[in-house]
Amino acid sequence: MDFMEFLKLANEETNRIIFDYLPKGHEVEELDLLYRMMRDYPSRPKKGLRAALCLLSAKALSGDYRRALVTASAIELFQSWVLIHDDIEDESELRRGSPTLHRLYNVPLALNAGDALHSKMWGLLLKNEDILGCEMAVRILEEFSKMVDRTAEGQHIELGWIAKNRWDLSEEDYFRMASLKSAYYTCTAPMRMGSMIGGMDSERLEQIDEMGRPLGIAFQIQDDVLNLIGGKKYGKEGKDDILEGKRTLILIRLLEVAKERDRIIELVSKPRRSKTREDVEYVFRKMVEYGAIDYARRVARRLYEEAIEKFDLVFEDVKDEEARECLRDLFRYLIERSW
Amino acid sequence: MDFMEFLKLANEETNRIIFDYLPKGHEVEELDLLYRMMRDYPSRPKKGLRAALCLLSAKALSGDYRRALVTASAIELFQSWVLIHDDIEDESELRRGSPTLHRLYNVPLALNAGDALHSKMWGLLLKNEDILGCEMAVRILEEFSKMVDRTAEGQHIELGWIAKNRWDLSEEDYFRMASLKSAYYTCTAPMRMGSMIGGMDSERLEQIDEMGRPLGIAFQIQDDVLNLIGGKKYGKEGKDDILEGKRTLILIRLLEVAKERDRIIELVSKPRRSKTREDVEYVFRKMVEYGAIDYARRVARRLYEEAIEKFDLVFEDVKDEEARECLRDLFRYLIERSW
Numbered sequence: 001m002d003f004m005e006f007l008k009l010a011n012e013e014t015n016r017i018i019f020d021y022l023p024k025g026h027e028v029e030e031l032d033l034l035y036r037m038m039r040d041y042p043s044r045p046k047k048g049l050r051a052a053l054c055l056l057s058a059k060a061l062s063g064d065y066r067r068a069l070v071t072a073s074a075i076e077l078f079q080s081w082v083l084i085h086d087d088i089e090d091e092s093e094l095r096r097g098s099p100t101l102h103r104l105y106n107v108p109l110a111l112n113a114g115d116a117l118h119s120k121m122w123g124l125l126l127k128n129e130d131i132l133g134c135e136m137a138v139r140i141l142e143e144f145s146k147m148v149d150r151t152a153e154g155q156h157i158e159l160g161w162i163a164k165n166r167w168d169l170s171e172e173d174y175f176r177m178a179s180l181k182s183a184y185y186t187c188t189a190p191m192r193m194g195s196m197i198g199g200m201d202s203e204r205l206e207q208i209d210e211m212g213r214p215l216g217i218a219f220q221i222q223d224d225v226l227n228l229i230g231g232k233k234y235g236k237e238g239k240d241d242i243l244e245g246k247r248t249l250i251l252i253r254l255l256e257v258a259k260e261r262d263r264i265i266e267l268v269s270k271p272r273r274s275k276t277r278e279d280v281e282y283v284f285r286k287m288v289e290y291g292a293i294d295y296a297r298r299v300a301r302r303l304y305e306e307a308i309e310k311f312d313l314v315f316e317d318v319k320d321e322e323a324r325e326c327l328r329d330l331f332r333y334l335i336e337r338s339w
Numbered sequence: 340m341d342f343m344e345f346l347k348l349a350n351e352e353t354n355r356i357i358f359d360y361l362p363k364g365h366e367v368e369e370l371d372l373l374y375r376m377m378r379d380y381p382s383r384p385k386k387g388l389r390a391a392l393c394l395l396s397a398k399a400l401s402g403d404y405r406r407a408l409v410t411a412s413a414i415e416l417f418q419s420w421v422l423i424h425d426d427i428e429d430e431s432e433l434r435r436g437s438p439t440l441h442r443l444y445n446v447p448l449a450l451n452a453g454d455a456l457h458s459k460m461w462g463l464l465l466k467n468e469d470i471l472g473c474e475m476a477v478r479i480l481e482e483f484s485k486m487v488d489r490t491a492e493g494q495h496i497e498l499g500w501i502a503k504n505r506w507d508l509s510e511e512d513y514f515r516m517a518s519l520k521s522a523y524y525t526c527t528a529p530m531r532m533g534s535m536i537g538g539m540d541s542e543r544l545e546q547i548d549e550m551g552r553p554l555g556i557a558f559q560i561q562d563d564v565l566n567l568i569g570g571k572k573y574g575k576e577g578k579d580d581i582l583e584g585k586r587t588l589i590l591i592r593l594l595e596v597a598k599e600r601d602r603i604i605e606l607v608s609k610p611r612r613s614k615t616r617e618d619v620e621y622v623f624r625k626m627v628e629y630g631a632i633d634y635a636r637r638v639a640r641r642l643y644e645e646a647i648e649k650f651d652l653v654f655e656d657v658k659d660e661e662a663r664e665c666l667r668d669l670f671r672y673l674i675e676r677s678w
Contacts, residue, residue, distance in 0.1 A: 028496070028515070029499075030495060030496040030499040030500070031492055031495070031496065033495070033499060034491070034492060034495040034499075082454075085450055085451070085454060088446075088447070088450060089446075089447035089450055089451060090447075105502070106502055107427075107428075108427070108428035108429075108498045108501075108502070109495065109498050109499065109502060111424055111427060111428055111450060112424070112428060112491055112494050112495050112498060113491075113495070115421075115424060115457070115487070115491050115494075116487075116488065116491035116492070116495070118454070118457060118487075119484060119487035119488050119491060120488070122461055122480070122483075122484055122487075123481075123484035123488065126477060126480055126481055126484060129477050134473035134474055134477060135473055137477065138465060138468050138473060138476065138477070141461070141465055141480070142462075142465055144461075145458060145461055145462035145465060148454070148455075148457075148458035148461075149455065149458050149459070149462070152373070152451055152452075152454050152455035152458060153370055153373060153455070155451050155454075156369060156370070156372070156373040156448065156451050156452070156455070157367070157369040157370065159447045159448050159451060160368075160369040160372060160373075160448065161369070162447075163444070163445055163447070163448060176367070
């Protein structure tokens with residue numbers, strides 16, 4: 001089985017668990033609407049990369065991915081509620097090709113539906129007690145707790161930069177933010193949990209942190225690149241990050257090297273609603289002109305290679321070598337994907 | 340010890356646990372701000388009623404409240420993050436006498452700080468493993484999961500009425516909403532969890548649901564009354580509920596009996612920002628004139644009496660009779676308090 005087939009399988013199996021668990025309908029009109037809102041983001045097309053990283057780690061170590069299915073499904077639920085809240089915080093218009101939840105309904109209802117889905121994530125994880133035993137179920141909960149904490153910290157850093165209109169940012173600042181906001185929950189946490197369930201010892205688990213961080217930052221950089229040049233398939237309006245004034249590595253690099261720095265800061269600092277298409281295209285052209293996108297790609301490639309080097313140590317001794325190769329292919333896909 | 344002394348003690352002890360657990364400071368400026376935002380609502384003056392209900396239930400049954408302290412503290416943390424999000428959803432300006440968190444900072448940062456605090460609630464609950472053992476710790480997590488689910492459902496119902504400008508509501512609709520939105524987490528869940536920790540059998544636990552529901556609805560009605568006539572001590576602008584267009588029992592009753600129904604609906608339907616002081620005072624005068632406030636108080640009293648009748652059955656056979664009497668006094672306070 002190649003990793004694309006595994007991604008498809010993982011998506012099918014986690015979707016089954018998620019939609020079995022989420023409430024289906026209610027005779028009270030309002031509650032029926034809430035349940036529909038809760039099922040909305042989980043129903044949108046997704047790749048299920050995080051679930052697959054978790055499942056493949058478990059499979060590589062123990063030969064069995066099924067014991068990690070509830071955990072992997074909860075990771076995907078995490079992604080759903082976080083995106084609902086992110087979209088409100090960023091005033092995003094589109095998510096995976098359709099209007100964001102708060103645009104379909106309104107901010108109060110979407111915010112609350114995000115909370116309801118957040119609670120369901122924890123509720124689903126309690127099913128691990130029967131599958132993994134009480135102690136391991138609680139350890140997974142601890143991992144989730146750390147994962148949500150870090151993601152909120154990373155999100156706060158990014159929102160704080162925007163709120164204070166900060167542009168004096170270094171590559172190090174970006175790495176810290178990306179590591180907390182997305183690398184941890186996208187790569188480190190899923191692999192840590194899958195590996196724990198697969199029986200990995202605690203010393204190796206720490207090495208996963210060192211491998212997941214560069215991989216996850218590389219993933220985020222590729223995400224930022226795709227936001228600029230990914231087009232319709234990516235499911236956003238295109239160049240949203242410039243509209244939202246996101247401090248990507250690309251923009252940070254551009255501000256370091258461009259002689260039009262002041263002009264660029266002036267444009268990207270404008271509130272989203274008063275930015276014109278021309279403003280966005282100007283900044284984008286400068287990114288191309290100064291090679292900021294290529295620069296970011298090179299950084300992502302370097303981080304990926306760092307992660308792969310660690311991969312060979314962490315998963316040196318596994319039970320299921322086919323799963324390990326699948327996982328390695330998935331690593332490459334994370335930074336080479338086109339959507 | 341009377342219940343007021345116990346409330347003070349419970350507040351002190353749960354505060355110690357909460358502030359020990361929440362992160363204190365960080366060298367990175369942004370993270371330091373996030374941590375300050377997370378400590379903000381938990382630091383504001385509060386009564387700690389929910390924690391006390393939990394602790395007194397445990398103490399009545401087993402003589403010991405200390406085993407329930409982490410759970411009671413997590414209930415107070417629940418209240419904090421829910422209020423941060425509620426205040427955004429309701430566009431509230433004041434919370435416990437100070438500006439709401441999203442007014443002090445902004446909506447994105449406050450929303451995210453609420454999520455960070457939500458995560459901390461679950462994280463704190465994991466400490467129960469050492470105190471209560473793994474199985475009981477997971478039972479408590481299940482109770483929390485149910486509690487958060489219901490609260491979000493109740494909140495959705497209320498927000499949905501506002502979004503659709505619905506006024507065709509009956510007392511039954513109000514009871515369903517209030518039961519989910521506040522009665523469950525204010526009364527039923529704290530007493531269920533305290534009693535579980537105190538060793539109550541599952542049959543009696545079900546009776547707590549039947550007792551907590553009328554008590555919690557009575558509490559909410561008293562809260563709605565205080566919002567109208569509680570003045571500054573209550574820590575809101577005063578008559579916020581009319582400003583926000585909240586479907587309280589008082590307003591539902593008024594719409595049932597007032598010949599000025601259409602005029603009242605016209606005024607309360609206005610968006611918050613275009614409502615004048617005169618609009619609010621007009622609606623309030625009609626509430627007084629038509630006895631809607633007194634009506635709601637009578638309903639609350641009837642519900643309280645229903646709850647007290649069940650109380651004597653549920654807590655018939657306890658180990659600590661002093662704690663039981665304290666708990667009974669607290670019941671009365673819930674509907675007689677003046678802030």
